[in-house]
Amino acid sequence: MTELHELTALEQWQGLQKGEIGVSELTEHYLARINSLNPALGAFVAVTDAAARTRAAEVAAQATRTATLWGLPIGDKDLQQRAGIPARFGSRLMADFVPTESDDLVQALDDAGAVSLGKTATPEFGLPSYTETLAGPPARNPWDLSLGSGGSSGGAAVAVAARMLPFAPGSDGGGSVRIPAAACGLVGLKPSRGRVPAASGVDKLAGLPVAGPLARTVADAALLLDAMIAPLGGRPDHHFTLRSPGDDGGPLLAAAVRGEGRFQLGVMTTSAWDNAYSIEIAPEAQAALALAVAELSALGHGLEETTLEPDDSYAPAFRTIWQAGAAGIPAEGDAQEQLLEPLTRWLMHRGRALTARNLAEALAALSVYERSFIRQLSRFDAVLTPALALTPRPIGWYDAHDGEANFAQQVQYTPFTSMVNVSGLPAIVLPVLETAEGLPMGVQLIGRPGGEATLLALGAQLERRLRWQHRVPAIARA
Template sequence: MAELHELTAREQSFLLRTGALRPGELVEHYLSRIEKYNHDLGAFIAQDAEGARARAAALEAAGHPHAAPTGSFTRVAPNSFRIESPGAEPEQILWGLPLADKDLTERAGLPTTFGSRAFAGHVSTRSEELVQTLDAAGAVSLGKTNTPEFGQHGFTENLVAGPTRNPYNTALHAGGSSGGAAAAVAARLLPFAPGSDGGGSIRIPAAATGLVGVKPSRGRVPGGSAIGSVGGLAVAGPLARTVGDAALLLEGMIGTPDPARYALRAPELAPGALLHAADNPQGRFRIAVLRDSPWADDYEIGLDAAGERSFAEGIEHLRALGHVLEEIPLLRSEGYSAAFRVLWRMFPAAVPLGSGGEALLEPVTAALRERGRHVPALDLMGALGFFARFERDVIEQFSGYDAVLTPALGQSPRPVGFYDLEDPDESFRQQVLYSPWTSFVNVAGLPAVSLPVSVDEQGLPSAIQLIGRPGDEPTLLRVGAQLEDRIRWQERTPPGFA
């Protein structure tokens, strides 16, 4: 008999719908695992056991809105199933499923530190739109997951809660900035979790911890659309063990957008379209293979041995599945590094701080904040103009392909204590070399997914990245599900967390 945490979120959802499992049981199971393992991981900065139990009880009292199952499971491995014709049920699609909020997202009544000592003790008085959407979808939040200060870095370490560690080796980082969410899902402390991604912050920790991480198109998730933000970079998306689980959570994060309030740049999808793509992974596609990085104009970009192996394996698997692959260069990227550094300095400068807050900032954040305050308006306008041209150029370059394949990371997960916490330039260089293929996807506003294709000699996950056409998350999910069926990465578990 499988333990509850061994089941996928889709399987748990099916059991909840049939009444074979109650939300309260699932909540208690995951709360006990958090209590047992979080001390070693630093995945959660706060738990909300009382609120989760009350939420679960309320859901049970109301009953599942679709109690009669609309599909069935077919067993394809000892503890693995495929959903047959599950149907689209946008109303409370996440009913009874636990997750947690990233500590950049405010939920009324819970602490939100934004990964910073400057906000230690801050208790939110409002719930952001993404939280409201997830609640409306029937999810149950168990607390807040760790993030670096203001979500600024591709690793998760801060002075308010400490580092988040990788479940595959707790001496290593779990990536960032959604590192707490990734560690929690990889260690089976949650079935899945929402994250945010402004330069790779979903895909980096997903790759480091063996998960599927989806960065949606700009505008896809109304509660984390990036539309209106500086540079239009940061979007909300899911981290999960399987493609189907990621599709399920993404459906719940999208909710039902109000066309009167949102001018979505991403083409609208019918409810259930993402789940349908994950469950029906047919198709042979034309896929570009890209090794170039826009950072190469200013940094010596490389791919370590584990990354080379996973990239080669990904290419081999895709060809074996019948896809047509063709290597391409990345054109016209000169100036990318300078433009991105302008925005990196601007982010912390825009954070409103109360009295005494400046003195509590971490050294890298304080230095960036000071530099950001002195960015000339013409430099900011130039960076934004460059991004607009770069977006257009990248979409044009990729337009002849259904997807683009790149490595996910340039290096294996780094040790805790590896990153420079004093010098912003050195920290920036370290992060660029770690993840040279993620941030340009945010600039272009395209969807992308990190897929854990292999395991290296040390037992660490190693991943590839697939980038899609504007608004075409379904093709990425189809290709991802094909690879998942072939590789069976969903059956991997970090040692000590089974």
């Protein structure tokens, strides 16, 4: 007999629509999974059992089931604020903070009919690309508990990979959806800047962070993304919302289900960091890329190797923005600063020491880089890169005290993600390979502005051939 968590999110939604699955039944099933698995994995920092049961009953009582996610469980990343639920931002500093209003993204997912089961783990203020904090246990990789889950949406990735949620929302300011998706064997999609009205990135520093889905299948990722864009299934009505040329405003799920089209693809192993850091691509990452190239070639796509032009401006400019983003952390005085982790304190002080000129020059440099990056890739429908340069990192691998060394480690692990945020382009990570040691390795496809439908179509084609959705970590089979 098939267990509910073995069904895809789309299959669960169809069961809910037909009345074959009850909303409260599904909620209870996942709460039991979380209760069983979370102590070992650290995916959730808070499980809101009572609120979830109340919400499930309210959703079940709704007269109409047309909302995009009607009855489906999710978890809120602990950078998102939900009224009445502690929002700790992965930090001891925020241990007692309880917001009185919900963020726009939380409200959008509520409008879509989702049922939140709790808060998923994130590193302190979402700053690093790994989910290990002093505020709680690390988010452990379900494929090997000695390894990390990536970040900053690490808890969300662990929850989905271990079948504690059917899918989950995350946020991505430098790879924070795609990195944990790659580490945990999931599909992770960073939308175009401006695509998701409630978390467009347009109003953020350098336009970097946007919201995106983590899921086991391409169709599930599209289903959640559709809900983020237009919660009630209609056309998004927001002046920040981007559409690509010819986009009719219809659901992206259709592109993910059909998986149609032949495209011209670039294949790239250079990154924006190559001039500043020594980047080495592990054999496992090379093997994942080679597998994706072979499969896409067999599907009839055109493939051409390409490289990025050397650029000395990117690394110092991005470092400046990363530090500036920490300047506003609400820590004043030594007592509050001592509640922060060493890396966060270093970032905060570096950010607060920046001048207006420093910030203006960095923003200008990244704007120039954005135009250059898009120009260099413009002849392709999508560009294929490794998702990560290395295999998932062991817990405790990152230097906790030396900010410069820590930053270098993050770059060397994740060199292919942040340049996509700077350019505002969409990108999808696909878990194409399982290594001999049983670890997932993925590839990234970078699309044109507003080109999510192309990425989803390509992802669906690879998924049909490689069938990664049937790979299950041993801990999740219990």
